[in-house]
Amino acid sequence: MTGNSGAGRELLSRRNFLVASGAVGVAGLAGCTENPSDGGDQGTTTGDSASLSGTINIAGSSTVFPLATQMKSAFQREYPDVKVNVQSTGTGGGFQNNFCPGNTDFNNASRPITDAERELCSKNGVEPVELKVATDALTVVVNNEAGWVDCITVDELAQIWSPENPPQRWSDVNADWPDETFNLFGPSQASGTFDYFTEVIVGEEGKSRTDYKATENDSVIIQGVSKNEYAMGYLGFAYYTENSDSVKALKVDAGDGCIAPSLETAKSGEYTPLSRPLFTYAAKSSLAEEHVAEFARFWIENSTSQELVAQNVGYVPNTEDEKAEMMDRLEAAIEEAQG
Amino acid sequence: MSTDARDAVEDGFGHVSRTVGTVFRYLLLVSTLVGIVTLGVLLVYVANDAIRPLTADPGWHLTFVLAFALPSLLVGGYLYRRDKSALFTGLNALGVPAVSLLFASAAAMLFVDVVPPLIWFAYVVAVAIPLVVLLATTRYSHRIPFLARVATLAAVTVASLGVVPGAIQSLPFVPQAWLVVAATLGVPVAGVAGTYADRRWGRRAAVSVAVAALVATVAAPFAGPTIGLDPLPATVLMALAGVPTAVYVGTVVVNQPERRVGLLLPLVVVAGALVGGAVVDALGFAGPQAWIDWQFLTSDHSNTPAEAGIYPAIVGTILLMVVVALASFPVGVGAAVYLEEYAPDNTFTRVVDVNISNLAGVPSVVYGLLGLGVFVRYGGMTPGTVVVGGMTLALLILPIIIISAREAIRSVPDSMRQASYGMGATRWQTVKNVVLPRSFPGILTGTILALGRAIGETAPLLMIGAPQIFDLPTALDARVGAMPLQLYVWATTFASPEFYTTALAAGVVTLLVAMLAMNSIAIVLRNKYQREQ
Amino acid sequence: MSTDSLTQDLTQRTENSSRELLARAFFFGCAFLSIVTTISIAVLLVTEAAKFFSITAPLVGVEGETATIAEFLTGTEWRPNFTPHEFGVLPLVSATLMITFGSALIALPLGVATAIYLSEYASERARSFLKPALEILAGVPTVIYGFFALMYITPALSTIFPDISFFNLLSASIVVGIMIIPMVASISEDAMSAVPDDLRQAGYGMGATKFDVSVGVVLPAATSGVVASFILALSRAIGETMAVTIAAGSQANMLNPLNPLGYFESGMPMTAAMVQLLHGDITGGGLAYRSLFAIGLTLFVITLAMNIVSDLVAARYREEYE
Incomplete structure (x- = not known):
């Protein structure tokens, strides 16, 4: 035990020595110096852009x-x-x-x-x-096989997405459409697309039917719509353009005829009300x-x-x-x- | 019991159950392996996506096998048959440089991109001054009252930290960056190497080892550029990876002559890699089009997978781990010491005891809420910074550290404490001189394992509001991202088949390497420690 | 911890020196921090969640929108940002339950089998390989497990079950099951190792085989430890966040936990809902933000209760054999 504590003390004093000499060494080496204003920094790129x-x-x-x-x-x-x-x-x-x-x-x-x-x-x-x-232009998309619909009116959209008496079948909205159940996809609250769509289509921000598949992930909407013939969904135009082969974008009729979503129609203000x-x-x-x-x-x-x-x-x-x-x-x- | 009945029982034991027993045994083995094998298969898949070995030329594969894989396997097999401990030495001699290189690179990243060497130097000096004062006053501890010493020390620390960094940064002339790093890293590393050598080979060897280590570190900035390394990283890598490797190899050569042959393994591996590389270059074979490459490791995030990199996330993880370690280690060990050495056996102690084991079971996402509520909403700190993230993760792993540190402290034999008390030591002296040194390896193992858990935590970072797209964090109050967070962002925000099999797979491999490095250190440390006990 | 009088006598004189007091105070402070942490969690969750419920909101002085406890606990719709809001936690609980149950189906039998193998059959050598491997199984970051589920397990499953959706509970259950195997195994193994050798010897003395002893003697004797490990592992599965957030999806579907077909659907467990709420378009003081803490509190209470029960059960085997 004595040996042990003796060794401990020796170790301690050796540590003292090492730290002390280290401090002296640092001070001594400080002789090798440079001028900080010369760019002691590593980010020494020049030119005004890098400033x-x-x-x-x-x-x-x-x-x-x-x-x-x-x-x-x-x-x-x-x-x-x-x-x-x-x-x-x-x-x-x-x-x-x-x-x-x-x-x-x-x-x-x-x-x-x-x-x-x-x-x-x-x-x-x-x-x-x-x-x-x-x-941004919101886009209403349907399945590529959905041949019965190319253009949709704002009223029809409002009817489909409104929380009051939401239609269950396509034929409930338009008699020309098939007698099949809707399979609806849309963004949930996180994307902001939801707020905007409900405001301009349903008439009040955040007011929407709730029995649709709501997701944060736009690829889920694309996937869901592309897999189901009687599906409908809405999402940002950006995501539609990435997947324009998988799904079909609907033209929207706000009273002045059918307008297809595109950069041009959005810019010119024709594609209303779904551009923001x-x-x-x-x-x-x-x-x-x-x-x-x-x-x-x-x-x-x-x-x-x-x-x-x-x-x-x-x-x-x-x-x-x-x-x-x-x-x-x-x-x-x-x-x-x-x- | 009638004879008939016993016969029946014996029949049951003797015949049926032997088959049942064998089947059962293998069933158990298979069950044990299911999880491990599944993980193994998944790892092979992700490694395949990240490295894409099949995209290489056949010539490249041939060179790889002939120059690298085959010789290494042959030497490994030879060592295995000849002497398993030599094989073990060889594997260690591969592992020590690999792991120390990993950690040295982490330190080098901090010096190059986060902490300017001048500021580092300023703070090293500012911390060194109170240390010198501490040592000086310890010398005369008998003459100065304890509280006066504490007060002096506190005053010197505050004054030094307050004045010195500013003073040094405003000096007209300051040391070169590499010199600062060479001095501040080389001297302590030389000191540690010297102490190690002293314990094994005596004072004279210690001096030469220390001098050699220092010389190597100071020489590194000059030698580095010749192999394409900048002076600053060269210095850090030499001090933190080169010196430890050299010391390990030196120990094997000097102290374990019977295991020297094991060093053949790293020799063959390194030579094979060099020769293979030269041959591939000379013959123009194309290597695999790996996603995980130098570009990936050193670039920022990008919206296109081919350009995306993980560098800011790596640095973020390193910074977070530094904060987590600094915050959780002292507190965790302190709590363990209190519970094992000081706590009276009363209700409060039992409450703390139960409480800690329950805290270990609280979901990490709830810790994230705690960080959000306490630090951001009520503490008024900026969301998503290094400090907030680090402290939240520190709270998360604190119970794990406490539990493992308690176990380590408990394993110190009571006789040693009694002996210390018998020598007239106080409780604090006993803790400081007997309990802590003795349990240190165990505590360290537990801490590393806990940090290995913290390195993969994502949910708390999401909760405290870390940004999805982040650049290199350069200060403690900068927004920070980490490797797991980057993976989560790639898997969700950038969800697309291109990202899944490219940058994301490469990121998964990077994070796994970091996690495995920490776990393997802990496991090796623990095995060594358990053998010694 | 020294209770014997000799130590006390010897340390008495120095115990009250300022250095000793300072050290003691520091160590005490560290231990006390754990209590502070628990209290902070509890206070934070309770006060923030109190702002959410209409019955408690007046107590903490919050006006504006609230939800009733009944609505929260019995509602079957989780739509925090719709007008009108729906804050029914049941869809989230149903997904959590299904993942917990599914992962239990994988982890409990495999974990116990692993424990028996390690404690009764495995050689020292086999143990030295298997135990670190199991540790790594538990150490792989959960975000990586989520990626594995999404990237490799779901595509593999869809070759068997073509109807499975991209995000589904089955792959989430599988990875969560894999990651909690080590927890079941290590705690159960500890309990089995604690079974005194006398019992095994007695079994062998009766002419029993190793199988008989393992299944007939050791397993029953270690029951309380095994049960404790089950509870802890399930509590871990309930609190698991990243793997399920990535793999199970973000649609708060109301699922019937008894219908196995539900595993092919996507669902949103409680933890995933918390992650989503923070990324969603929620306002700082709004009801949706507070619902985060209401779910957090639910989660905290469930896991805490399970931990305590597990502690109590585990205490039994320690008393029995130590």
Whole structure:
């Protein structure tokens, strides 16, 4: 036992020696130095584009989420040192839990901000700057074999999806349609598509029949509709374009004849009422930081891009006029914030 | 019991039950293997998707077999027949560099991308100053009252942490990045290597080992560029992987001459890989079009599977694990020490006891709610950051650490405690000098296993609001993602057949390698520890 | 833990020095943290869930929309974001029950068989391979199990059952079953190892074979431990999150747990509903957000009760043989 504790003490004193000598060694080696202003940092890229660095946090609508990730990738090709985190929380969840408490710089939204949300934000000193970034077109899809229907009126859609006396069979809505049970698919609350569809079709946001297969996952809608001859579903135009072979998109008649969903008809406003604007809200105080301001400029600048918005995500790009308007609004906000 | 009845029973025992027994035995064996084999098959599938060995040229396969697989198997078989312990040594000599390289790479990532060496240096100095003070005051502990020492130490710590980092960062001249790392890692590593050598081979050997380790670490930044490594990672890899491997090999060579032959195995494996690589290059054979490759490991997430990578998730996982370990280890061990060494046998102790075993059974998603509620909603912290994620995961594995640490402490023989008390030691001295050193390997094993569990946890991170698309986290208050979270996002948000069999499979293999590395360390440690006891 | 008087005498003098007190206080604080954790969980879940139910909301001073306890516990629709809301937890419970039952069918027999093999038959060598392998079975992250179910098991199943849906409860049950085998096996094995050798010897002395002893002596003697392992494993299956979220789908279908065809359908267990609620378009203070805590509380109470019952059952075998 004596030996043991003796060894222990020896070990301890040896440790003392080692740590002490280590500290001396560190101090001695500090002689080999460099000037920190010469770029002791490893990120020693030059040029003005790389001079921006920082982190941008984005939350909000899952509809705008794919667009935001596209913009992030494109932006980072020019500014590799700016970090961008994107979270899909839903429009409301983003405002309530992230944007208004001041935790994020942008909040994506598939609908305009509500008064209650604006109030919550201003209570925390967060001032939202509304920027329209694209237009989304909802698409009603049926099975490829469903030869009896190519065009559907808004009234028929309302009848099918309304919670009051929802029809069980196709023939209940239109006598020309087969006497077969509906097999309905649609998004659940998370996608924001649901809110928008119920508002413009049924007439009240969130009001919908409930006996359909509701899912977060748009591929489930595509799959379900493509497998069942008497199925119908609705989803964002972006997802339809990815799967345009598997399912058939219906033309929609809002009283002015049948209009097929397409980038052109959505842009021209013909495809109504199922096209809607998509937004991102920037926090004005965040725009004071140059990397946030630059990202916002980049996004608006590219909101007219066919490649980024239409091809990669499937939304309708902004028009040049819209872009100019958003840019003016943004520059004014940036100036105010940085002023 | 009549004779007839007994005959019948014996018949039953003698004839029928032998078959039944054999069948039963194999049934049990099959049942035992069902789960393991199923997992094995699934692993083969996912490895096939991630590595795609069939996409390679036949020539590549031939070279692989002839230069690498066959020689390694032959040597392995030879060692197995000759001396199993030598084979074991050979496998260890492969495992030590592999695992230490993995962890050294993790450290190198932090130095390159997260902690600027200057800041690291500043904090090392800031922590070193109170340590020196601690050692100095320990020398004169008899003359200074305990509380005064604690107060001094606390004051020095606060002052040092408050002043030194800022002062160092504002110095007009600072050391080169690689030099900082070489000094701050090389010196402690040399110290550890020296202590190890001292225990085995005496003081003179210790000095030369320590000096050699230090020289190797300082030389690494100059040698690194010759093989295409930047100075900074070269230094870290040398200090944390090169030196330990060299020490292990040195121990085998010097102390276990009968096992030296085992070193043939790593030699053949490395030589086979090099020769095979050279041949494949020379003859222009194409290797497998693996999804898990350097590009995958070093890139950010992308919407296209071919460009997607997992690097930010790896760094996020490393940072989270650092926070989890720092937060849960001291508290877990402290609680275990209290329950085993201090706690009186009363109701409170029993409540704590039952409580801990129940906490271990609380679903992880509920811990996520706890983190969301306590840290984010009521604590006002930003959702989804490294700190919030790390602390939530720390709470999750705390009960596991406490339970395993208690077991380790319980296995310290009571006679040792009595002996310590007999020498006049106080309870704290007994804990510090006898119980903790003695149970340390067991505690470490339990902690590593618990961290291995934390590394795969996804639900708590989702609950505390970690972002789905994340970049490299560079600070404790940055939004963080982790490997399992990245897998979840790829499996749901980016659900598509392209992602399933490509980036996702590669990510699964990456996470499994990290998990298996931690588990294998723990299992090896435990086996060694149990043998020693 | 030292209760004997010699130690007490010896440590008495130094016990109250400030250094000893400081150390003791630190260790006590660490142990106390576990109690704080439990209390935080309980308080948080109860207060947040209280805001959800109409009967308790006035007590915590919350106005606005609420749901009744009866609606929550007996409703058969789970639609947190529809107008009108439906907060019936039964569809979620039905999916959880089915996965728990399905995984139990796999894990309980295999786990007990594994335990008997390891405790009674396996050689030391076999054990040294099998035990780490089982540990790895339990250590594979659950998100990876979910991926396996979706990616490999469901396609394999669909060659046998063409009607099976892409997300289904069967594949989820299979992977959850596999991941809880080690839990059943290790706890049952501990219980079997605790059975005194005397009993086995007595059995052999009667002329019994190893089979007779394993099944007729050891298994009955270890019953309480085996039962405890069952309860713990089932509680783990109930709380399992990622594997079922990925594999079972996100449609809160009301399923009949007694109908085996339900396993081919997709369903949304309680844990998956919690994950989905956080990603959904829910508002911070809204009813849907609070329903998260109501499910959390339900889950916590169920698993806690099962853990306590398992502790009580396990305590029996310890008393019997130790």
